[in-house]
Amino acid sequence: MSTVAGGIKMDQNDRSQSMTQGGACYCGAVEVTISGPPATSGYCHCHSCRTWHATPMTAFSIWADTAISIQGETIVTEVSGDSHRVSCKKCGGAVANKKPKIAMTVVYPMIYRQSGADFPPQYHLFYSERTMDISDGLPKFVNTPTDFGGSGERVDESKSTGWRMQV
Numbered sequence: 099m100s101t102v103a104g105g106i107k108m109d110q111n112d113r114s115q116s117m118t119q120g121g122a123c124y125c126g127a128v129e130v131t132i133s134g135p136p137a138t139s140g141y142c143h144c145h146s147c148r149t150w151h152a153t154p155m156t157a158f159s160i161w162a163d164t165a166i167s168i169q170g171e172t173i174v175t176e177v178s179g180d181s182h183r184v185s186c187k188k189c190g191g192a193v194a195n196k197k198p199k200i201a202m203t204v205v206y207p208m209i210y211r212q213s214g215a216d217f218p219p220q221y222h223l224f225y226s227e228r229t230m231d232i233s234d235g236l237p238k239f240v241n242t243p244t245d246f247g248g249s250g251e252r253v254d255e256s257k258s259t260g261w262r263m264q265v
């Protein structure tokens with residue numbers, strides 16, 4: 099089965115189609131359960147993601163709220179827009195990013211991969227804000243595809259992968 103999201107066709111791992119899988123935060127106090135494949139998966143280079151995760155970019159996947167559940171004590175941080183960022187109350191680890199206006203939840207692959215779920219990123223978002231050049235052949239958007247509300251404008255593939263001095 100495949101789904102179309104962001105104009106990108108996704109090929110999914112058959113084993114992951116009907117399974118309920120999960121993961122946990124850094125300390126294990128918060129557990130996340132996901133059902134079926136995500137609506138879409140990608141990398142995000144935006145300033146908000148980079149500073150919240152303290153990483154050069156983040157890998158994400160998005161599920162309908164009905165396909166995900168979060169158990170354990172969490173802290174929800176709202177700084178901008180429709181992003182309710184959920185972290186573990188004990189270790190502070192990033193768990194999810196809830197999007198109430200569209201009833202979707204972003205989950206980070208580094209949380210669920212240990213359980214065997216693997217939904218590789220299909221494209222790069224907010225590549226214009228990047229701290230790293232990436233040469234991986236995936237589409238790179240200035241902001242987001244048009245069906246996510248963005249311009250759909252692409253950035254040329256980088257010649258190599260590596261740290262950028264200026265952002």
Ligand SMILES: [Zn+2]
Nearest residue numbers: 123125186189
């Ligand atoms: Zn934790």
Ligand SMILES: [Zn+2]
Nearest residue numbers: 142143144147
């Ligand atoms: Zn982002």
